[in-house]
Amino acid sequence: MARAVVVIPARYGSTRFPGKVLAAETGRPLIQHVYERAALASCVDEVIVATDDDRIRRATQAFGGRAIMTRSDHPNGTCRIAEVAESIDADLIVNVQGDEPELEPALIDLAVRALVDDPDCPMSTAGSPFAPDEDPADENIVKVVVNRRGRAMYFSRSLIPFDRGAPASSGPRAAGVAAPLKHIGLYVYRRPFLAQYVRLEPTPLERTERLEQLRALEHGYDIAVALGEAHHHGIDTPQQYAAFVARWRQQP
Secondary structure (H helix, E strand, C coil), X not given: CCCEEEEEEECCCCCCCCCHHHCCCCCCCHHHHHHHHHHCCCCEEEEEEEECCHHHHHHHHHCCCEEEECCCCCCCHHHHHHHHHCCCCCCEEEEECCCCCCCCHHHHHHHHHXXXXXXXXXXXXXEEECCCCCCCCCCCCCEEEECCXXXXXXXXXXXXXXXXXXXXXHCCCCCCCCCCEEEEEEEEEEHHHHHHHCCCCCCHHHHHHCCCHHHHHXXXXXXXXXXXXXXXXXXXXXXXXXXXXXXXXXXX
């Protein structure tokens, strides 16, 4: 099995929730919850936090985690991960977002396996059916369309595919009609491709949808998509964090 290392890009700044990765109303900083969830994946050999903020480095080391300091001029988390990937021993680099404290470890395993099983793909990600209480038309939830080979055809904030006869919000879908899949912001890269990816020019579709993964598709690279079950979103606002804390406190 290829050596897989999770790298969690973590920055202090956040437009809607500054300092969220260090929020600690559960008694643990948010970044620790993410770190511990990622470490539960059976395929993962190591978990690393990539940050340019010394507060995050100290918090990670305080709970026994490994943190690597990076430059502060990275335009996005993928570029930050690429810097770390240059100095670590790994065949596969797993990008786990720093605001996903409830990410199912099984989804990491599925995404890694999807890439291992599809040697022609340079990267993989994950998708999940929508839960009954989720609105597929919500532009804050990214959708993915997958072909019969298990590869991504497109990602969008719009409702895709659109069932012209019976939109998803109106009730059960007819037999044989494709249901929308929500995209899980989890990526696995072959190490050489990660360095190549960050050198690719941004693309019109990427800019339009504001979705980085479209850069790979628009440049002609395939993305394998693992299908699993995801029950919670990442945390973008203080209200979402409060809901997470409430769920966490209700656990045995």
